[in-house]
Amino acid sequence: MWSDHKVSVGFHLVRTHELVLRQVEADLAAGRLRLGDRLPGERALAGQLGVSRPSVREAIRVLEAMGVVRTAVGSGPDAGAVIVAEPASPLTATLRLHLATSHLPMGDIVQTRVLLESWAVREAAGRAEPEELAAPRHLLDAMDDPELPRERFHLLDAEFHVALAALAGNVLVATIMASLRDAIHGYVVAAAADLPDWNATVDMLRQQHRAVLAAVASGEGERAAALVADHIEGFYRTARLA
Incomplete structure (x- = not known):
């Protein structure tokens, strides 16, 4: 399950995709996330990290380009961002x-x-x-x-x-x-x-x-x-x- 805590150390100086990446890394290391798990929606991530939803959307695109997540549009069970690889x-x-x-x-x-x-x-x-x-x-x-x-x-x-x-x-x-x-x-x-x-x-x-x-x-x-x-x-x- 995705952790509820926010990234609070200098988050105003860090690009949003780095915030999301750090959160994913921390939760993978702690066992709160596993490969194949789904990230929270944009609204939930924005609230947890204290950033805007467009910033979260941009961050997910970067993580997808890095091969960390795979995204699918829609509202079905396969929609959203799924972790497919551990961050490098x-x-x-x-x-x-x-x-x-x-x-x-x-x-x-x-x-x-x-x-x-x-x-x-x-x-x-x-x-x-x-x-x-x-x-x-x-x-x-x-x-x-x-x-x-x-x-x-x-x-x-x-x-x-x-x-x-x-x-x-x-x-x-x-x-x-x-x-x-x-x-x-x-x-x-x-x-x-x-x-x-x-x-x-x-x-x-x-x-x-x-x-x-x-x-x-x-x-x-x-x-x-x-x-x-x-x-x-x-x-x-x-x-x-x-």
Whole structure:
């Protein structure tokens, strides 16, 4: 059974998904939760952790990308978030500490993204189920909004790439990408600030995102890998030249 106590140590300084992750880790260790158990609903989690329901919803999406939970919509017995794997605690803790205490070099993040995402889309091509493709496709639909603020676009962009990497079904890769999410968002925001024509850039990014996902959906693994590498490196080159 899910513990009733709140996470109270510095929770106002921690991202919501980290609060939920810590709670899951603590309850697994104490035997209050087991693999296959269902997390409480959004309303209950929000009340326990002292955060908003949208924040909880976002946290569950991150945990799903990390491979910790699997979610199903609806109101039946299979609905909600079910724990399917124990959190990769040493890895997430190490990356969280690194990201909190230092600035990762932009070039290193780019190289890591190319390695992880190229492999992930190659593996996912032709194997990802339609319901798995729905999450990244929904993010792309949201990014098509012409009135979308630039900051929101960047947040959705980073989330799309995390969801894209998760399609391969490798928990370790998904965990690394989720842990790097803030660093990715940070360098993209910093780089985009100096771009000479944001409107042209955002149109190009939308087209590239769609092309990568389409290649995955159609089983073109090598094409998807090449497209995502060109997408990541191309933005980096453009921003650096600007």
